[in-house]
Amino acid sequence: MGWPGHRLAITLFVTVIVVWIAVMAVLMRRSSLPPEASGPMLAVFEPGTAADDIFARLTFAGARPVRQTAFSFIWVVAGDEPGLAGRLAAQGAIGAYRELPLNPSIAGCFALADAKIAEYAGI
Amino acid sequence: MDRIEKQVPWYFTPTVVIVAGCLVAIVNFGVRSSFGLFTAPISEAHAWPREIFSFGLALQNLLWGIATPVAGALADRYGAARVIMVGAVVYAIGTCLMAIADTPILFHLSAGIMVGVGIAMSSFGIVMAALGRIVPPERRSWAFGIATASGSLGQFIFAPLGAALITAYGWQHALMILGVSSLLIVAFAVPLLVQNTSSTTLTKDEADITMGQAIGGAFGHRSYMMLVAGFFVCGFQLAFITVHLPPYLAEHGISKEFAGLAMGAIGLFNVVGSYTSGMIGGKYHKRVPLSLIYILRSLSIIGFISFPITTTTTMIFTATMGLLWLSTVPLTMGLVIVMFGTRYMATLYGFVFLSHQIGSFFGVWLGGRLYDAYGNYDVVWWLSIGLGLFAALVHLPIKEVRATKFAAA
Numbered sequence: 001m002g003w004p005g006h007r008l009a010i011t012l013f014v015t016v017i018v019v020w021i022a023v024m025a026v027l028m029r030r031s032s033l034p035p036e037a038s039g040p041m042l043a044v045f046e047p048g049t050a051a052d053d054i055f056a057r058l059t060f061a062g063a064r065p066v067r068q069t070a071f072s073f074i075w076v077v078a079g080d081e082p083g084l085a086g087r088l089a090a091q092g093a094i095g096a097y098r099e100l101p102l103n104p105s106i107a108g109c110f111a112l113a114d115a116k117i118a119e120y121a122g123i
Numbered sequence: 124m125d126r127i128e129k130q131v132p133w134y135f136t137p138t139v140v141i142v143a144g145c146l147v148a149i150v151n152f153g154v155r156s157s158f159g160l161f162t163a164p165i166s167e168a169h170a171w172p173r174e175i176f177s178f179g180l181a182l183q184n185l186l187w188g189i190a191t192p193v194a195g196a197l198a199d200r201y202g203a204a205r206v207i208m209v210g211a212v213v214y215a216i217g218t219c220l221m222a223i224a225d226t227p228i229l230f231h232l233s234a235g236i237m238v239g240v241g242i243a244m245s246s247f248g249i250v251m252a253a254l255g256r257i258v259p260p261e262r263r264s265w266a267f268g269i270a271t272a273s274g275s276l277g278q279f280i281f282a283p284l285g286a287a288l289i290t291a292y293g294w295q296h297a298l299m300i301l302g303v304s305s306l307l308i309v310a311f312a313v314p315l316l317v318q319n320t321s322s323t324t325l326t327k328d329e330a331d332i333t334m335g336q337a338i339g340g341a342f343g344h345r346s347y348m349m350l351v352a353g354f355f356v357c358g359f360q361l362a363f364i365t366v367h368l369p370p371y372l373a374e375h376g377i378s379k380e381f382a383g384l385a386m387g388a389i390g391l392f393n394v395v396g397s398y399t400s401g402m403i404g405g406k407y408h409k410r411v412p413l414s415l416i417y418i419l420r421s422l423s424i425i426g427f428i429s430f431p432i433t434t435t436t437t438m439i440f441t442a443t444m445g446l447l448w449l450s451t452v453p454l455t456m457g458l459v460i461v462m463f464g465t466r467y468m469a470t471l472y473g474f475v476f477l478s479h480q481i482g483s484f485f486g487v488w489l490g491g492r493l494y495d496a497y498g499n500y501d502v503v504w505w506l507s508i509g510l511g512l513f514a515a516l517v518h519l520p521i522k523e524v525r526a527t528k529f530a531a532a
Contacts, residue, residue, distance in 0.1 A: 003258070004137060004141060005265070008141065008142070008269075009272070009398060012269075013276060013394070016276060017276075020280045024284065027287035027288060027290070028287060069380060070384060100287060100290045101160050101164075102160070102283055102286035102383075103380055106283060106384070106387065110287070
């Protein structure tokens with residue numbers, strides 16, 4: 001009877017991570033905000049956008065920057081006026097998400113992945 | 124021989140059995156790792172002080188430790204799969220009850236007692252006991268490595284999953300979903316039913332003794348006591364770092380966001396370290412790498428606290444500690460089997476793990492107590508270094524041979 005080895009370990013771990021990412025993608029989609037949403041949220045911009053540029057866009061959208069994450073293109077913002085998510089989108093944000101009770105940088109990674117998928121899929 | 128192999132159902136083949144054990148470990152370790160995310164929503168929803176939630180989780184950790192030898196004894200007697208299945212049901216009910224518990228007593232009963240017992244009964248210690256009986260000796264350490272690495276992976280992936288569930292469905296539904304998902308363990312444990320119980324697994328090199336004689340014999344065996352003492356240190360160091368490293372980093376100007384990433388690095392590198400340790404344990408004497416792990420932990424801590432704390436030194440430290448985190452587990456379990464065989468290994472590993480949990484208690488408690496007394500963490504860091512060196516020393520004289528009372532005449 002043959003006993004499995006490293007190939008099994010790699011296959012198992014990779015499969016688990018792929019399933020995990022798929023489940024996270026579904027959950028992130030549910031956490032994406034409609035245009036009329038307001039309150040605290042994660043605003044995701046195109047990677048590579050300058051921090052000053054993003055700051056200006058947030059101001060134009062009427063968002064109050066709460067903090068920048070470890071990724072300069074993902075910000076935690078807040079705003080009380082309805083329609084903040086829509087105004088952020090008009091200012092070039094590729095996604096707005098409810099804040100996850102998690103490190104904003106890690107949450108931002110998943111948010112970026114979901115925003116890019118949604119952008120390409122035209123959702 | 125070929126004819127016999129063809130009669131084995133697919134779900135009892137080695138690959139399926141090992142994958143099943145790993146999936147049990149992923150869910151068992153994963154679900155509990157997301158509980159911290161519920162501190163704020165549960166406390167706020169019931170207007171409870173944080174102490175109520177904290178006490179519930181403290182009770183859970185204590186019960187996990189206390190129930191592990193008992194769960195091990197049940198697994199040795201009735202088979203690991205059955206114990207894991209019952210444990211999963213208790214774990215699921217306890218987690219779902221957490222969502223609806225509206226009094227502190229009910230919360231402590233569910234989150235503390237039921238979940239603690241459920242975790243113990245379906246934990247990777249029991250999984251490893253099953254794998255230890257199924258897998259041939261030359262592959263055992265590897266199997267322990269992959270099972271431990273799976274538990275680490277579970278911790279790593281379930282925290283973001285729990286957070287996303289809370290955001291998408293609210294904390295109560297999130298807890299319910301996590302509770303129901305822990306029932307997956309029942310299905311995952313089915314292939315482990317291939318594992319025999321103690322009454323049928325007496326191998327040629329094992330003495331025919333009762334469980335009581337086995338426990339008495341182990342506690343009278345010097346090498347076992349050294350292992351128990353060493354694992355106390357493991358629990359102390361891990362719990363101290365888990366709980367007190369974030370505030371230590373904050374004191375040194377490291378942002379909360381970066382501290383979160385650094386703690387995440389522990390989880391990721393832990394997967395690599397656990398698996399590698401299992402591989403090493405299968406090739407060399409287990410006590411030597413075990414001793415080396417504790418020396419490296421001490422050296423890492425010395426290096427970390429001796430240099431200015433920056434994001435770079437923090438990430439190097441957490442990555443290094445991640446590699447050394449649960450890498451002690453496959454080697455410790457391996458030593459239990461070397462000394463006492465497979466018949467009562469779940470019980471005897473259970474007592475070693477209880478020592479780990481007592482160490483965890485002291486790591487968390489003394490970390491806070493000594494910080495209050497001295498106004499900084501220096502004393503606890505040095506205590507942790509000293510204990511690491513102590514653990515390295517006590518592991519070295521361990522005799523990697525079958526204990527006399529446990530060897531067949």
